[in-house]
Amino acid sequence: MTPVPHDLPLGLPAPVGVLTAVLVGFFLMHILFVTMMVGGMMMVLVAQIRGLKDKAWDHIAHDLAATITVNKSIAVVLGVGPLLAINTLYTVYFYTANALTGSFWILIVPLVAGAFLLTYAHKYLWGRLPVWLHLGLILVVMAIFAFVPLIFLVNVTLMLTPDRWGEVQGFWDAAMLPNVWTRYAHFMLSCPAMAGLMVVWLYRRKADQDRAQVIRMGYRWLLGPTLAQFVVGPLALITLPPTPGSQGLAVAIFLGSILVAAFLCLVAWGELKRPDALIGQGFPLVAGAMVVILVLMGGARHLYREAALSDHRAAVAAKTEAFRAESEAARTNP
């Protein structure tokens, strides 16, 4: 039996369309910076390890590390708007999922704050720490960056399945919901890809002697994980739980994005084949394709969310209204 709790008996502060636009639009921007931050950290780690043998890579790693601290500040601040919007649009769903995974939900605060402090230590103490400690710092940061997305994913998955709310006991139990791990893999693969795109963008106009080498690395980071997404993406799609509403359009868009991804891979492949002097020219096309994919994903996710919840929300609204009326009656004629 699916629970139908009441919502807060206050109207929404803005039309649903406006709140949805804030939610989906800013969330995409937030996730863009998050993936660049997480993927960037993976890249720094690899470059730093290669830098143990080859000084040039150490230099590149240091350069990349500088982007992380900027991306992380922007990532956090951009997350606040969508958080506000999801609080109003999906009040019952979001708060319920938060409470049921509460021990881990609140851990986000110390974990991320700690990871950010360590990121600074890693960046500003470059060259001043023993190698093992410097690598240790980034490994700890990486572990945290890999775990926090899971906390968020468990929450947004749990919030869409009201029929499971009465069953889950704690975070790890909720982490076993269908779709969590495939989606997690899908997200974690997008991080190196996005970081790859970011370094192409950063080095494209540089007159650096490492320019071509770094751009090639960027494209490889983009291409490899994106090819893997042709397997992981459909898995994430297949494991989506069935919904009361129709998923037709959402699924069609997800499938459409596969075509765009294929196009992206082709262009990126072409870029890798170019001579050093010309590499990077295809960037606008690749980046454009990525933006299209992001928008399609964000849109389809939203449609899926609606398919999962619109009936339930109607039931919640009816129950809330009945409660409001009953309360008013009790108040006016005791």
Next chain:
Amino acid sequence: MDFPIYHLDLMGNRLLVAVIAILHVLINHGLAVGLIPLVAAMEWYGARKGDPRWDRLARRILFFAFLITTTVGALTGVGIWLSTSLVNPASIGSLIRVFFWGWFIEWLVFITEVVLILWYHLTWESWQGARKAAHIRLGFALAVFSWVTMAIIVSILGFMMDPGNWLTDHSLWSGFTNPIYLPQLAFRTALALCFAAMVALMLILFFTRRDDPFRYQAVRAVSVFALATGPFVVLAGWWYASVVPETMLANLATGLATMQFEEWQDRLFLGMIGAAALVMGVAQLGVWRPHWVPRLGLLVPLVAVMWLTGHFERVREFIRKPYVIGQYMYANGLRVEDYPLYQSKGLLPYATWTYPLSQAETAAIPAGASVTDVQAGKDVFMIACTRCHTANGVNAVRGHFQRMLGDDPWTPDKTMDTLAYMHEARPFMPPFPGSPAELAQVALYIQTLQSVTEPLAGAQSAGVKLREEAR
């Protein structure tokens, strides 16, 4: 009330929010709102005097502020949302619905603030010479934006204490026109500047060497700044403390509350004067004999200012009780206007979730009592009491009854009156929200609790069950 209830039994839910929120306020006031204008002023002064030592010092102080505000500062800010959405979702959810646009604008200002601090910090080296003037302007712009962020938030805090006209007109503007708004903003501004001066003095002593004459020049200058802020802390504090009772008396009309409050108010007053005196004393020393200012000794006024900030937040919390949003919602997350319904028909007919009795609880059910009643009592307890109390931790209900009744069995005939009139004896508790039958059931649960020493589990670990299925 219809969200699964997250509950921390040992530390208590309120402490979780308090720790995060107070940490955030300390960082925000001491390292952003107050410190950034000081940094920008130092940079400006150095440029005017052509003295690079000021520039270097300002830069190092900014670096420190930057490290903390963009990590712990930013995350505790988000943490206030995350923790309140766990601890009192009904309250934060309602506030967001009312203040969405206020927070949205605040968010835009905050984005600007983050971009500005990144920019200010990262361009310090490169914007030299002709661009120095622009860099200094950037610093002052950052100072303004930091203050504006605070100015918006304070309206929401004022609203939570006294919604005033909102109860009738439901508009954002009534938050700003709230009677506590300006005094609170003035007090926070003065406090932030004073606090930041203490932080800066401390940092100067760390960032300069003992044998460097510049150290004493800097200590003297910041001390003058601190001396200038002290009187404003007292003045604005007095203004704030003088408008608070009106608001509070509008909330509660009982003598007891006033007595309690006077105690807090006296303490706030004394603390304010004490902290200001300490700051002024140290600052005076810094002006007269800058090399006498001891590094560790500075901790005393610094801690005093931090205590004052913390105490101020506690008083603010306190005078809000029993409400979480003045006259609209009690701290238990129940709306005042729904009380007639709950008190006649009961809370549980409108509750979706049930919190199954643990093994220890089931084992402790008093002879003759029905499991169904004890279960109902626990559910009411979860809804009506756990937002402020724990079973066995901070502000524990078991502790209170132990103190009042000792080891005699806590039979309902002894506890029901306490529960029924608790809002009169302890005016910062809301009236009991449920029906008379539910009151008896809670009393039965409390009797069960007498021998249960394990912590009460919240939804985050024990999960919840659907009431209709459990029945």
